Amino acid sequence: MGHREDLLEGAKRCLLEKGFVRTTARDIVKESGTNLASIGYHYGSKDALLVEAFVALVEGAGDSFEEAPGGGSATTEGGSIERFQEVWANVLRTFPESRAIWMLTLEVITQGERLAGVRDMLVKAQGEGRSGLAALFTGIEESVIPDDVVETEGRFYTTLLNGLMVQWLFDPESATSAEQLTEGLRRVAGRMPEG
Template sequence: MGNREALLAAAKRCLYQNGYPRTTARDIAAEAGVSLAAIGYHFKSTEALLNAALIDAVQDWGDEIARAVAEPPEEGQNALERFEATWTRLVDVVIRHRRTWVASFEFLAQVDHVPQVREQLAAGMEQARYGLARMLHDLDPVRDGAEAWAVGSFYQALVTGVMAQWLVDDERAPSGRELAQALESIMSTVVADVETSAQG
């Protein structure tokens, strides 16, 4: 592993251990076993290195999310059971990647100061939006357009909200089963309202 790769890996570990605003150049250099000058040589600045490390970490997390979502359903599962199984796996990803999520939230507080990284994260968010729509509802961004965008945005909001709840209060954050129960209740209310409107 060269110095550049060692610095990037070390910066990711420091992000998990210390968080975005508390990681220093000395922390990263010491973790990587290289000189402070190596940061400037390979990345120009500590901020640039941290931003690259965060994007890399979020990509790692995104890949794991994609694997969790793409896992084929068990034979005979209905839609609600598939929803529960999928969100149980996603909650597990959040738990196992807690430090990545914390670092991501810390970065969001700084995002207005680093527009180039904001643009990269926005592009990644758009990909994730359509990816969730495709994997969870077989919606294609070209074929299904606005519907794919809307459904993907809904799932993205749910992921972010569930993540926040698990970070703040993991004892009372919702499980996959509880999310499925909530969806069933919401669906029942919507169906009842539609039926009542149709009768009226």
């Protein structure tokens, strides 16, 4: 690995251990075995490096959302109620191993004022998250998913993910299950008049 990759890996470890607010450039250098000048050369700033590391951590956690227990990927038809439940079950299954990442996400949300530059960079990355979630639930390849699907369904799934994350971090035992979420969707949809 070169300095760029070493810095990224070191920044990931620092974020998971210390979070955004407490991680210093010196922490990253110590963890990565590089030097302070490398951060500016490869990433421009410590904040830019931390944002890239955070996005990589979230993407890594998101990659496991489609994996069914025991390996393989989601097997139900994209856009179906069965796919909705299957994917949420997969998402919830990953929460214990990704707890540190979700805690870090909450830090970014709750410390946004102190992390103004970081927050601005992450706002730009949110579109990619919406696109990935919309593709996962609809079964449409992410590279061709229409913008209107990302901006409607992607936002819907992102909102559900954030709510489930908060519930699960607060109390995993009482957090909404995939089955409860799916039944709630069925009931809400069933109450809507046709047309």
